[in-house]
Amino acid sequence: MSDLALEHLTKIYPGSETPAVEGVSLNVESGSLTALLGPSACGKSTILKMIAGLLTPTSGDIRFAGSSVLKQPPQSRDAVMVFQDHLLFPYLTVGENVGFGLKMRVQAKAKINRAVGEILELVQLSGLEQRKPSELSGGQQQRVALARALILRPRILLLDEPFSNLDESLRLEMQTLLKSLHAEMKTTMLFVTHDQEEAITLADKIALLLSGRLRQYDIPQNLYNHPKDREVAQFFGARNFISGRVEAGKFDCPLGQIVLPENAPADGRLLTIRPENIVIGSNASSDNSFPATIASKKFLGSQTRLELDATGQELTVLLSPNIAESLQAGTEIIIQLPRQSLWVLP
Template identity: 50%
Template sequence: MTHLSINALTKRYPGEEKPAIDSLSLEVESGKLVALLGPSGCGKTTTMKMIAGLLEPTSGDILFDNQSILNIAPEKRGAVMVFQNYLLFPYMTIAQNVGYGLKMRKVDQATIDRRVGEMLELVKLPSLGDRRPKELSGGQQQRVALARALIVQPNLLLLDEPLSNLDAHLRFEMRDLIREIQQEMGITTLFVTHDQEEAAVLSDKIALILDGTLQQYDPPMGFYESPKSRAIADFFGGVNFVTGTQDKGRFTSDLGAWSAPRGIEAGSGLATIRPEDIEICEAPGENVVSGNIVSHVYVGTHSRLKVDVGAHQFHVVADAGIIKTYGTGSTVMLHLPAEKIWVLPHAKD
């Protein structure tokens, strides 16, 4: 297992005014899976290619177990990269594709055959070794690409949007398999994605990159419960915002005064609460507001409501059965649990 350190890593492409990635610093503990999350063009893949040795940094350093790798050839770094488009050799069998890395290392054929069998078992394709890539589905091809990467026992596994070409059902299956294998092998892994849910489900920590700059580096829960800025909260979506003033754990706005002990201590604030944290209640009380349901959507496992409260509209995720009690036009009381409110600093215009 390898500890990865990224120190003030910067990449500036010729002719570009802004760097593609700007002073990125991260510590990835041995055996952990970290998601590099962000929209297209934010610098995620650029970062991964610098780690793999496919791009040279403008400045900064990359260390494996406290040793710089910048002067080490890509093929000797022990980092392998799996791309979203698989890059399998069409003229080879699946077994030959998986064993290719060992063949290039001049490993004897008996060992290759044994290791290929082990890898195909690991990715749950034990009987497909004699087939060609064109005979496999997209999900199966991605499993083969993963097996080919893992067979060389890399120090670091780099996954570049590996699920983006798969349909929803296959994405769910593949992400579960990746997490299962990563934990079983204990391999340090970086996973590039633009999907917030994917990052939250798969990773031990998420590095959110926006416009080439690291915004927050925390376990998934930190992004949902304590985002460091409105931009971060917006990126994870669905958050309700109310502007007001924070003072000693009390947040005051045009909706009244609430208990809100988390976040800034004092000053102009932006109270945030996620739709799934709002509770429908039956009686007035602390942190309770009243409003009218203007939209009600039943989605099977739950209901999604839009509730107008004064000049604000709250998005609420409620129990699916709520449709039996409340419908569009109903008046409803909403409880905003104090421990679920997070108050950000808010700069007035």
């Protein structure tokens, strides 16, 4: 069942001729954790604000469980938004901040206190009810912001790059917490991020936005291994593109004939393989094996990057430093392009 549907959603800001968001349509399944992924100024936060009711679309529709919410004010939409800056009330305690929404709904004090205690336990902040936001760390403040949103039990939780202001260790900690909260509460969550790794780690599905347009909406594995086009592939780190044509299950190109996986599109003219999937030191008689010369080698920490020249075709390979240790620039090697790691762009 779809909890949220965007239908041809478009937003053009006053004074601009270029849409910030153009014709975006997608269905977010009930209880799912979905990422809006893309570079800065691609329309991610604009979409979130339109869903929350903070911005009015230029055209298109937003539906919750099949019903349009365009005429509903933000407070009536049952969608709560958590911002990059947590926006806690500095003069209220943690408990008062978390319970603020329930207080506005005129809930009984005993009920509010009980709900605050339960949600603070979920976000691992039990015992901090009487502290002020200024007495908390950045990660703790963000947990309070999450608790303040979740205590309302919204139909949809919207998160606008909630962890981008945290250092790496805190960000990883908060990602783990969000994943566990989602598993516990089954709330439909939509979060904005520019971090590919964060999207792949957290999301059930990813909506990739480039220049205001939805380019691919899919499970993380398909965006990574089966990109829709070259731009999508490049966004997810693809660097190897080989021009040619498909003929009888093989890809005819300057390297020779490359045996393709069975599901390869018959009309493809561009072959891609991720840098980490190229095999070094293969048997020259194996399928899809070709001679190459190492043009350069660069240590990157957890990986080593090799730039190869394979009969004029430039290829990039990523290896573990241990495997790459004995390889040097100028060395001639045999590489293999594993059949199941190949993808022909339609």
